[in-house]
Amino acid sequence: MMRLPSFERYPRPIRQAAVSIVGWRNRMRRFGHEYQQWRDFLQQSAEWPALQRDAWQQTRLGALAQSARSGTRYYSELLPVMEKIEGASSLREALNLIPILEKSSLRARPQDFRNSMVTEVAMTSTSGSTGSPMQVGHDALSIQRRFAFLIDQLRLADVDPKAPSVRLSGRILCEVGKQQRQPWLFNAAENQLFLSSYHLDDVHAEAIADKLGSFLPVLLDGYPSGILETLNLLRRQGRKLDSLKAIITTAETLHPETRDELIALSGVPVMDYYSASEGIPFIQQCPHGTYHVRWQSGIFEIDDGTTIGFEGDGELICTSFVQDRTPLIRYRTGDLVSGLSLQPHGRCKCGLLTPTVEKVQGRVEDLVYTVDGRALGMFTYRTLKYIDGLGETQVIQHDYSDFEVNSTVSDGHDPKVLADEVKTSFERALGYPINLRFNRVVQLPRGANGKVRLVISKVARCGAVRS
Numbered sequence: 001m002m003r004l005p006s007f008e009r010y011p012r013p014i015r016q017a018a019v020s021i022v023g024w025r026n027r028m029r030r031f032g033h034e035y036q037q038w039r040d041f042l043q044q045s046a047e048w049p050a051l052q053r054d055a056w057q058q059t060r061l062g063a064l065a066q067s068a069r070s071g072t073r074y075y076s077e078l079l080p081v082m083e084k085i086e087g088a089s090s091l092r093e094a095l096n097l098i099p100i101l102e103k104s105s106l107r108a109r110p111q112d113f114r115n116s117m118v119t120e121v122a123m124t125s126t127s128g129s130t131g132s133p134m135q136v137g138h139d140a141l142s143i144q145r146r147f148a149f150l151i152d153q154l155r156l157a158d159v160d161p162k163a164p165s166v167r168l169s170g171r172i173l174c175e176v177g178k179q180q181r182q183p184w185l186f187n188a189a190e191n192q193l194f195l196s197s198y199h200l201d202d203v204h205a206e207a208i209a210d211k212l213g214s215f216l217p218v219l220l221d222g223y224p225s226g227i228l229e230t231l232n233l234l235r236r237q238g239r240k241l242d243s244l245k246a247i248i249t250t251a252e253t254l255h256p257e258t259r260d261e262l263i264a265l266s267g268v269p270v271m272d273y274y275s276a277s278e279g280i281p282f283i284q285q286c287p288h289g290t291y292h293v294r295w296q297s298g299i300f301e302i303d304d305g306t307t308i309g310f311e312g313d314g315e316l317i318c319t320s321f322v323q324d325r326t327p328l329i330r331y332r333t334g335d336l337v338s339g340l341s342l343q344p345h346g347r348c349k350c351g352l353l354t355p356t357v358e359k360v361q362g363r364v365e366d367l368v369y370t371v372d373g374r375a376l377g378m379f380t381y382r383t384l385k386y387i388d389g390l391g392e393t394q395v396i397q398h399d400y401s402d403f404e405v406n407s408t409v410s411d412g413h414d415p416k417v418l419a420d421e422v423k424t425s426f427e428r429a430l431g432y433p434i435n436l437r438f439n440r441v442v443q444l445p446r447g448a449n450g451k452v453r454l455v456i457s458k459v460a461r462c463g464a465v466r467s
């Protein structure tokens, strides 16, 4: 088969045209009748009490199960179980009938999860932490439903969806490691500037600051690491984006210290959201900082290691109402949250009345493991927030007592002193002595998809049953 050159090797006019063509196609695909119906439904159902929400979810689960067992090989094999779902007396009872879906099953036999009764219009490929990609098909109506939620989050921040926005993602837009006159591409269909997160350095700072200064973005969205670098670049240039109204982050874990820094640098609300490209439901942060569980997009369960319930701390298990082509029913996400609560204290200042989550902790594999069998989430946050002089920091755990730290260092701070402080702080949290290598870096290294992972652990949990 003939190999086409990588995207970034095409001449700029071709890349520019490609971005806009895809933009127009996406725009057509996203804003149809189903989208409008779901925008309306989100308004209508905004004040539903818990009982009404549960009943709606149970009906929806029944319909999803019926479609999945008629259209997919995997769920048709579970037919005897799936047929009992409609007769269940509660949402809990209905869910308990269905086995948990592991990522490895979806990855190993993607064809068996394609719903033959639903037309596929797009496919996404996710590179998992194991390196083997997972391919997931998508349908037009589910894409429209997902956009109803994304646009609803913009509404909360009073951002017009047609206003100029800048996206920072892991996409390679132009050749990395080469100086670029214009390290961005413009998507005319959506008034959106794709800024290359691989060129946010001093060589390109002036060009980027000038471009953003004339583009007047109202929204910055994408990876928090890229948005933070962009704002720092502008600060170094002595520039500020007065046009900005909001920042929306996703795909990487947004740590509280990063959120604070983004707010301090930009002066606008920062709203994170949780979802994933395979089409799992949404948890969206509003301008007031509350993580709202968007129950209309699916059912969230929590596995705390011993039981699976609707509240508490642990790993998210999702059933998606925004993914018909590849039904995800009780899908184990590998993502951790804490403080999922069905009955928070009344209505949020943003107007939403929903279950809430205290924190999105990150990926299961982002935990640091201790020699005595503990698993520590939010490790960089809990150990590094009081050390003055550290910028963005990445922790790599090579062994239970062997750590490597990559960090940017503010001017006027001695990396040797910082290394000692980091070591002391780690040992306090871990409870035992460690070896630590501290590397001062200009920029944190990026992993698959250009994402920055703040914690990488290469050890297994002591005494862990599940791999």
Ligand SMILES: [Zn+2]
Residues within 6 Å of the ligand: 286, 287, 288, 289, 290, 292, 348, 349, 350, 351, 352
């Ligand atoms: Zn809110």
